[in-house]
Amino acid sequence: MSILYNSRGMIYSELGDVRTAGEAMQLALDYARKTGVRSMLALALGNAADSQLRKGDFQKARSLAEEALALAQASHDLDSETLARQNIGMAKIGLKQIEEGKREVIAAIGVAEDQGQMASAADGWLELAQQLERMVDLDGAVQAYHHYRKLSDQVMRDDSRKAVLETQARFDNERQAKEIDLLNQGNLLKAEQVRAGDLRLRLWAALGGCVVLSGILMGLAYQRIRNTNRALALSNETLKLQGERDPLTGLANRRHFQSAVKRLADKGRFGGTVFLIDIDHFKRINDSYGHAAGDAVLVEVARRLRSILRDEDLVVRWGGEEFLIVLDAHQVASAGILAQRLLDKIAHPPISHGETLITVTASIGFASFPLAPHGVVLAWERAIDLVDTVMYMAKAHGRNRAFGVAAMAALDEAGVVDLCSRLEAAWHGGEVTLQALQGTSKTEESGR
Template sequence: MSAGCKASPVEMSVPALCRGLVRIVACCVLPMAAVATAADAPPPLQQQIVALEHQGDGQPREAAQALDRLLNSTAPFSPERLELLTVRGILLNMASEPEAADQVAQLLEDWSRTPAGNAAASAAMLVRARGLALRGNLKKADTLINEALLKLPAGPSPRMRLRYVLTQARIKDDSGKLEDAVRIYHEALTLADQVGEPWQRAEVRSSLAYVYMEAKQPDRARRLNAEALEIAMQAQDFTALGRVHNTQGILLDDAGDREGERREMQMAVDAARKAGARNDETLYLANLGDFYLKSGQFKTALTLSEEALPLARELKDVGIETVALANIGFAHISMKNFELGKKYVEDAIAIDERRGSIPGVSQTLSELGTYLERAGDLPGAVKAYHRHRQLSDEILQRGQQKAIVEMQERFDAERRTRDLELLNRENTLKTEQLRQRDLQQRLWWLLAATFVLSFVVLLVLYRRVRQSNQALESSNYQLLVQSERDPLTGLANRRHFQAAMKQLAADGKLAGTVFLIDIDHFKRINDRHGHNAGDTVLVEMARRLRDTLREHDLIVRWGGEEFLVIVRALGSDQVEALARRMLGAMAGSPVRHEDSDIAVTGSIGFATFPIEPTLLPVSWERAINLVDTAMYLAKAHGRNRAYGVRLLHARDESKLDDITRSLEAAWREGQVALTLLQGPSPTSEAVA
């Protein structure tokens, strides 16, 4: 699996989240002199709870049992008992004992009629939210932790609030809500520094570093994880060290440092074994299996993943189970055991679907397509890529909806401001009119002048209101234009495309030539030169496409490194000539970024609709699916080339869908005629 799909201890369900509460050995809490002189004297109860919470991060079952033995040492309905039960419920969930955790939550709910009722009810919600997240119900867990924070009485200790905030942040991260996760993790970071426990300070930083990596901010991620490593090493906390090394391995994977990734992952396994943290050890074994999988050592990857799977199921950790299942599937596929491999991957996808993790499903499908393509199962790869694209569209649509809501909020705010100004002006006018009426009664000879003055005021106000409305219309138009443009490349985005389709396909059927273009090996460019270089390549490719096409042709930033072009229907010679020009424009000269020359090529799928010879009317969605499949053929057969669908024998849309799903087979059977265009040899990549 890729770095984006690799499991972090804090990314995995809230169990994994729960692993953010780490071990503090009781002897580290007590001064050494006190241990030597009063070995039999137990530490204060609060310190014992904190020490067991720390221990429970790596050994949750044993720590939960020790907390149970301390229960009688606390007074009924006391703050100490509330904290003890809260921590014990958390640890029981981590130990995969949901029934016992629910019993603790029920005990807390039974306090609702006591003076500490709100605090206990809130703690019960926290325990239940962690259990729900552990069992994969992220949506309900998110709702419950939000309610728990609202119910939490004002002024809790930083340590108690930290438990809630960490839970909320990790659920947001698991649900793919990265912006919310970053914001809430920063609050957790402040709280952890207030609490002052090294293990919490280290692990919150490592967790936030992982989210920054997911949000494509690698520099911030590396700085935060370096801070976490320094804190964990000073404390010699092996649980925290394991998690920091695991996150560092994921960061190095994202940066393309393969040897560094392997080293950090092995260090994470070793640290977890020293800490006796079986959950973490299982996770790191799964991640190490992922490394060997991407390194082409499929048998080693399969062995490690098969070792991790039963441990994950024994621990009832669905996050680790998902990683292990997917990696077993990818290893089998890479060794040509296609059906068995697909079964394991589908099992992993089913778990993410039950958890409501759409980004996780989408990422797994993308990787499935990649592994099937490499192993030679092209039809299977195309099917996986289509499923991935559908989910990517859904995620993108959510982002567009959010942007539209934000734009509407700005519009409403501007309208309210202008309405308020108009109301103030109207009030001024009313005051003036009352004053004039009073003057009229006393000074009749000023009536004419008052009338003229009122007329002038009304005229001025009318002109100002008209100018305000014109400015508002201009502002709304600018907002609309901005919402339909990709901020990086300046090209149209999918929202503009959907609006354009209402004109280009007014009857629901597309008439025109469609090209779908994908930059080859774009991830390799990011890995080798950094994400800023990737942005430079995207901007330059957008410029070259604009220079190649006419002003009225539609060019859309379709996805991460994909561009969609729609032109009026062209003859076959013109279509092929345009495809050649676009291939040449992309590969003609390297893209300059800082001191590097980056060679770039692209793969293209294209077709003109309606397609000869049947001239079947086709919706724009089906048209794009067809050229999308043609583009994947171009990538699968060597890249830097274009495949065009010239003829397609389909008399209804059902037959068209069948051909689209198995385009290469239909080509061999004569149901489809394809045109292959080879791109020019790219300029060799060089570093100045």
């Protein structure tokens, strides 16, 4: 029964029904206490503490997590001990013991990292970032989010390496099929050539008065060969284009970006203006209207972005609900004007999907490189790291807004990395100048 209620609690928790999830977790805990089975009790205590954290009852969450910690230590269960310590830290943050709680959560995440549990460590950083954001420790939240992005990128790289291998295998099969197709076309071409050769021989044999006729026939054969070659070249070009497009939105994908960015980077150093756009609360759109509606939103946002940009501007589907724009221009002022247009274009009018009107907003980070005022040039990975951090600040400050880097008191890349790791504080301390813009109307922004 305890396992059953645990599962029920987890399902309701995923659906966002905190109250029913809490009741189920409590029942799971009651049954686990009756059975006296330690592993079951540790699991139930961990989940119940987690549920209380979500409900905001930090005192209760803390006492449940402390009970779980004692149990985990007694049974030498390192995983449960780490979870319990993390929950205790989160509860302390909720109880306004922010620095102590932060230390405990970070130590618990460190243990998970040492154990090689990178996905759960990444989740830990994200939860910490959200908890600190709730407690208005924005600097701490931005730093935690930075760690989360780094680690989740690493996890995603590992996952996507697997996915890439599978996709590669699929792509190879498709390519093989295409190559067979091309080979057939090649054979046809050769057959055409042989036929043309035959024709030539016969024509030479017939010679004499047939010279004019043979010339015409040879001309026709030559024309056919040229057409076949043109078809081959077109087919190769189509193959290359398909591999660099996102199939849902038709925008360029990351692979295309990698080759395009080489054109914009001088010896790996990046020049231009970058915007990172992340749709706000996109998970809610999927949860409320369904995955197909989420897809429709992505397609429409992609169309709107393209509609206000020039053909030569690069627009990339960067991740699930993230888009990256790269302009070959360096003016920060005009970047601000474009950021405002992007915010407004995404939000107005609401996107229609069947009978439903879906209100969509986005958060945007942007910066122009080399960085003002000292003209610091960055590798493109660092440039995107910086824009990603500024984008998260736009999220942390309420969403439906754009933050852009106008100037940074850094003389080299190391200085930029340092300021980026404490951006909120550096902004307030005057070491960084940010341009902050807001979407013109916040119709549906519900915050947290």
